[in-house]
Amino acid sequence: xxxxISIDYGAALTKSLLYYEAQRSGKxxxxxxxxxxxxxxxxxxxxxxxxxVGGYYDAGDNVxxxxxxxxxxxxxxWSTVEFRAQLEAKKxxxxxxxxxxxxxxxxxxxxxxxxxxxxxxxxxxSDHSCWERPEDMTTPRSTFKIDDQHPGADLAAETAAxxxxxxxAFKQSNPRYATELIKHAKQLFEFARSHPGQYQNSISxxxxxxxxxxxxxxxxxxxxxxxRATNEKTYLDYVGTSGNTGGARTVFSWxxxxxxxxxxxxxxxxxxxxQNNGVWSQYKSQAEQFICSCAQKGNNxxxxxxxxxxxxxxxxxxxxxATASFVAAAxxxxxxxxxxxxxxxxxxxxxxxxxxxxxxxxxxxxxxxPKKISYMIGFGPNYPTQAHHRGASIVTIKKxxxxxxxxxxxxxxxxxxxxxxxxxxxxxxxxxxxxxxxTDSRSNFQQAEPATVTPAPLVGVLASLA
Numbered sequence: 001x002x003x004x005i006s007i008d009y010g011a012a013l014t015k016s017l018l019y020y021e022a023q024r025s026g027k028x029x030x031x032x033x034x035x036x037x038x039x040x041x042x043x044x045x046x047x048x049x050x051x052x053v054g055g056y057y058d059a060g061d062n063v064x065x066x067x068x069x070x071x072x073x074x075x076x077x078w079s080t081v082e083f084r085a086q087l088e089a090k091k092x093x094x095x096x097x098x099x100x101x102x103x104x105x106x107x108x109x110x111x112x113x114x115x116x117x118x119x120x121x122x123x124x125x126s127d128h129s130c131w132e133r134p135e136d137m138t139t140p141r142s143t144f145k146i147d148d149q150h151p152g153a154d155l156a157a158e159t160a161a162x163x164x165x166x167x168x169a170f171k172q173s174n175p176r177y178a179t180e181l182i183k184h185a186k187q188l189f190e191f192a193r194s195h196p197g198q199y200q201n202s203i204s205x206x207x208x209x210x211x212x213x214x215x216x217x218x219x220x221x222x223x224x225x226x227x228r229a230t231n232e233k234t235y236l237d238y239v240g241t242s243g244n245t246g247g248a249r250t251v252f253s254w255x256x257x258x259x260x261x262x263x264x265x266x267x268x269x270x271x272x273x274x275q276n277n278g279v280w281s282q283y284k285s286q287a288e289q290f291i292c293s294c295a296q297k298g299n300n301x302x303x304x305x306x307x308x309x310x311x312x313x314x315x316x317x318x319x320x321x322a323t324a325s326f327v328a329a330a331x332x333x334x335x336x337x338x339x340x341x342x343x344x345x346x347x348x349x350x351x352x353x354x355x356x357x358x359x360x361x362x363x364x365x366x367x368x369x370p371k372k373i374s375y376m377i378g379f380g381p382n383y384p385t386q387a388h389h390r391g392a393s394i395v396t397i398k399k400x401x402x403x404x405x406x407x408x409x410x411x412x413x414x415x416x417x418x419x420x421x422x423x424x425x426x427x428x429x430x431x432x433x434x435x436x437x438x439t440d441s442r443s444n445f446q447q448a449e450p451a452t453v454t455p456a457p458l459v460g461v462l463a464s465l466a
Contacts, residue, residue: 007366010090012379012426013462016455017092019377019426020076020099022391023452025064025134026054026106036396036422040134041141044121045109048143052118055106059451060389062134063127066110066119067199067210070158071254072452073103074225075326077165078260079460082330084169086463096459097169104166104181107159114187119155119199120144124209131390131409135397138406144203152199153192157218158257160188164225171229182229189222213255216244221257224264239265240274245282248289248300251312252323254453262287263327267334288342291331294324295357297346307370307436310361315446318365318375318431319454325361326457328354329464358461365428365458370436377450378425384440385419388449392424393442414442428454 021034025041044064045052056072058065080087080096087093110118126139146152163185167178198215200207212218220239227235239261246258265274265283274280292298294310302324303311312320332351335341342349367374367382374380377387387393394404394413404412427450432438438447 007363007368009362009462009466012362012366012376013090013092013459013466015376015379015426016428016459016462017095017099017426019424019450019455020056020102020452022424022427023056024102025057034425036398037391038135038397040137041121044141045118045143047141048118048145050109050112050118050143052106052109052121052143054102054109055121056103056452057134057391060387060445060449061124061127062132062137062139062390063122063124063209064120065206065210066117067155067158067206067212068254068451068453069103070107070155070162071257072456073100073107073162074158074165074221075323075453075456076100076103076459077162077169078330079326079457079463080169081165082333083460083463086466087459090463090466092463097173100166100169101177104163107163108180108184111159111184111188115148115191115195116145117152117156117159117188117191118143118145119152119203120206123205125205130406131394131414132406133391133394133397133404133409136403142205144205146199146202148191148195150202151195151197152202153196154212154215154218155199155203156188156192156195157215157222160185160192160222161218161225161257163188164222164229167229168225185222185226185229189219189226192219192222210254216242217246217257217261220261224261228264236274240279242279245279246286248286250293250302251320252290252327253320259287259290259323259327262290263331266331270334270338270340287327287331288344291328291342291354292344292346292349294328295344295349295353297344297349299345303434305432305434305436307364307432308360309364309369309432309436311434314433316430316449316451316454318428319451321361321365321431322428322454322457322461325358325461329358329461332358355464359465362458362461362465365431369432371432371438373438375429375431375438377427377429378423384429384438384448386440386442386448387420387424387427387429388442388445389420389424389427392420392422392427395421424450426455428458
């Protein structure tokens with residue numbers, strides 16, 4: 001690490017949770033801390049005669065996409081379950097639980113019947129043709145759902161995973177809520193199991209933005225979380241009898257949960273809850289192959305930028321860096337009490353190496369990089385000021401209540417070469433390119449758009465480092 005930079009992980013943790021308050025849709029609560037936001041999307045669901053107010057806007061737009069929203073909540077919950085004591089020590093546990101609950105309350109509303117799940121509100125195309133504050137939205141708030149005639153096993157199962165993981169997070173502080181979450185998670189898992197298919201075949205509007213590459217990973221991921229939440233053997237058997245353990249993966253993301261499944265399975269092996277043979281040893285070895293490749297000791301290492309950033313894909317790369325960092329930090333937790341290590345093709349990797357790996361990536365994100373720019377907005381002396389984000393880039397409704405129209409937003413705010421009037425604290429942009437380059441411009445959406453999926457895994461990593 002660059003000795004000149006001392007990084008305040010606790011401050012970054014606080015901001016990462018603050019960010020979720022800026023992404024809230026619906027009626028804001030009295031304890032809302034992000035004051036430049038107002039109520040929005042208060043009629044969501046009305047076209048279908050159902051209350052779908054709440055949840056999160058996805059990224060720099062005003063659409064509620066259920067698939068990445070569910071993964072966001074699953075990772076917020078995993079962060080909270082895995083690093084609960086550290087979050088509590090930093091007095092951020094209640095904020096983490098609030099961030100989860102804002103999502104799960106919405107999923108409960110979106111699941112009015114066993115085999116019905118609303119999976120998108122708003123339409124990406126019409127939304128993207130306007131540049132408006134969420135409080136001013138004039139674009140259609142169309143509702144899209146899956147049901148037994150129009151299935152989407154990936155969407156149903158990811159939502160089940162989110163609810164199950166959240167129930168583990170709430171078990172201690174709110175057991176009644178945890179029980180309700182489990183009820184919905186079980187129904188959604190059964191719905192997904194009995195109605196296979198990719199959700200974009202039922203919700204084509206989502207396919208252009210968040211098309212799913214398959215549903216087997218989500219079913220396993222949901223089963224793994226349901227087992228962790230309930231300890232019921234049926235879910236363990238589902239994971240343990242899978243014909244597809246995923247193989248060696250190259251990313252862990254909103255679309256591909258196999259690494260998450262492999263890591264949860266490896267945890268069971270390390271704890272002696274399942275035998276280290278057959279399918280279980282496959283999961284463990286595949287989890288470790290991914291970790292070895294991130295640690296640059298595998299057979300097919302993840303690319304690194306000259307400045308040391310794990311570089312996966314050009315679009316929102318930091319999302320993949322964030323999940324990889326989380327996997328490293330969580331796996332160190334599983335190895336440590338057993339004084340175990342990973343035997344990689346390129347040598348042994350110890351838990352301390354994994355913590356150093358996670359720290360190096362977080363340090364890069366927070367400013368220890370060739371451009372000396374923090375990719376977390378509002379953190380450090382130098383961060384992106386022109387993030388691709390509608391709400392942040394237009395003056396707050398509290399100062400200028402007059403509506404900013406669809407095209408007016410582009411003319412007056414999007415095209416303005418000046419910092420966003422509102423600081424989207426804790427939002428993490430897509431980040432550097434493979435040569436550590438970055439252009440701070442609202443039109444650079446591949447690099448400059450923050451999305452809810454990115455900080456969620458880092459909440460746990462930051463708590464562990466703080």
